[in-house]
Amino acid sequence: MLGRRGFLKVTAVGAVAGVTGACSTRAGETPAVDRTGAPAVVVTMTPAEADVDLGGLAVRTWTYTGTVPATEIRLRKGALLDATVTNRLPQETTVHWHGLAIPNDMDGVPVLTQPAIAPGDTFRYRFTVPDAGTYYLHSHVGTQLDRGMYGPLIVEDPDDGSDYDDELVIVLDDWIDGTGTDPDAVFANLRRTGMKPMASGGPPLSPTLPLGEDGGDVTYPYFLVNGRTTRDPQRRDYRAGQRIRLRIVNAGADTAFRVGVPGVPLSITHTDGYPVVPQRADSVILGMGERADAVVTITGSVPVVAAPEGKDGFAMMSLRVDAKPAATDVPAFVASLRAGAPVNTSTLTPLPDVVLPQRNPDTTVDLKLAGPLAGYTWPINGALYDPPNGGIELARGQRVRLRYVNTSMMFHPMHLHGHTFQVQGPAGPGPRKDTVLVPPRETVTVDFDTDNPGRWIVHCHNDYHLNGGMATFVEYRG
Ligand SMILES: [Cu+2]
Structure with a gap:
């Protein structure tokens, strides 16, 4: 068994792309070089139906790499991820890189950031990963997340000071x-x-x-x-x-x-x-x-x-x-x-270096969460998700306060794409997060900076609530 030090050493020479399964380095292609000077981490994913053994339970489902979860992607902060996705499903699909503040056109949200990948088509996602941490990838189409269309995405920072074996x-x-x-x-x-x-x-x-x-x-x-x-x-x-x-x-x-x-x-x-x-x-x-x-x-x-x-x-x-x-x-x-x-x-209490600089919000946006209404719909501010209509205009360079006001009797984990927000705690700044639990009948307040232009969905991460319309989006130009 490799200890942490040993693992990082292996990672540093670029062994990550050699993981088994459908993620593999493509022969004959010169990898791009990221800003750390290392080769890009090149993966291929082929969304398709697959027979999977879930530990004593055989199912036919949809996967990215023939496995549930999808083959882990692991790379270093600042590295370039180059992922080619060829859709062999009977339905369109995408990949969303959950939690990563990457360019908008790589975010994997149909209509807002890209046309969904049609059956038989290929889409290439290519971006540097900005922040270390525990992330994951999943489909942002229909109910595919509740099939096998997800997998871990781990971004390492060898200098993060963590201490473990x-x-x-x-x-x-x-x-x-x-x-x-x-x-x-x-x-x-x-x-x-x-x-x-x-x-x-x-x-x-x-x-x-x-x-x-x-x-x-x-x-x-x-x-x-x-x-x-x-x-x-x-x-x-x-x-x-x-x-x-x-x-x-x-x-x-x-x-x-x-x-x-x-x-x-x-x-x-x-x-x-x-x-x-x-x-x-x-x-x-x-x-x-x-x-x-x-x-x-x-x-x-x-x-x-x-x-x-x-x-x-x-x-x-x-x-x-x-x-x-x-x-x-x-x-x-x-x-x-x-x-x-x-x-x-x-x-939780954030470490000081991940607290946003003290600043009063330039604008406050209330998102009133309600439902379920007739036909299993879950509106935000009385409206159902209808992209590209219904966006909330913001301006670049601002501190924005979101207030998730839950009027329903059910909890909603609210997720903002393309940014991390600072939860506003009762006694000062709470943790930096991209998804926060909003309990029934409660209000949770978060602040973020508009530093990554584009159209970014804000939604409940209950996949059935999302499909029932519980989403909106913010947009601003660069
Ligand atoms: Cu919800």
Whole structure:
């Protein structure tokens, strides 16, 4: 097993592009050189139907690289990513590079930033990655995110001062595709039947119920860690005393997860790629699209467990020491996760060098979140997403305050493309993030600078809410 130092050394000589699967260096093409002087990381992705084994569960689904999740892309801050995507799906598609503040025409949002890639067509994404951190890529078309159309994207910074022995990417997902139905059928059914009646009040939010009672709109038969069910979870071997940096990604479509390791505190060091003052926690809750990095020190075999918020079941993988099975009673630990008070990443304290300079907002934009209305629609400010109509005009060089005003009885993880925002905490600046949980009936305020011109979608990262219209966009020129 390579330690962190060994891994970075391998990365530095450009081995990243040699990952297995459908990502590979293309022969006969001279790679471009990025500003670090290293060759570009060249990948090819071929979205297509595939038969996938999800750990004791065989499904036919849609993937980027024949695997779920897609083959990891890993590169250094400042490196050039050169990704050629050839669509073999029966439907158009794109790739969105979630959380990266890259040029607008590389953002992968149909209509706003590019025409979607038609079946049989090829699109080349080419950009330098500006910031280190834990990111992921996914389709921004229809309900494809709730198939297998996602994968981790890790940007390393060898000089970031992090201290750990090894790292482990943990991609969480809620799974229904190929189990007798598919996400398009699920969405059509939501549209036809509308929604379950909402409780008029319900219990108030509390530290142990931070998102309220309503966990989501879809009942999933499976929850996955790194593409595997609990029938045959992934196992990784470690030595006692090793400090493991968990890079946790919620790639789910309709499910928030509470994540914890029995008997082992998390030291949360980053959210959405950006560093925070390390926060000790028993568990962390992540909405769809959110990420957290947490260091754990393991002394014996333990599972990493993710409990879906407001839903039955769980996801897990195993960290093993001396090849021993963990002694944990996992269902009992899931119950303790549910009874506990998970850390919401929006309450973390940013490191000083990622706090935006003090400035009063030049403009404030309220986004009123509502729904579900008849036909399963989720409007923002009374309107459904209708690009290229309905954009919010901004000017370059401004400090913009967004207020996500949730009038609904359900939580919404709100995601802004092309920027990171500073969550406005009760006692000063909160963390830098690109996706933030907005609990039912609450308002969350975030500030960002208009320093990356284009048309940028702002949307709920519940894939069914997005398909139900819960998006708008901001635009400004360079
Ligand atoms: Cu939503």
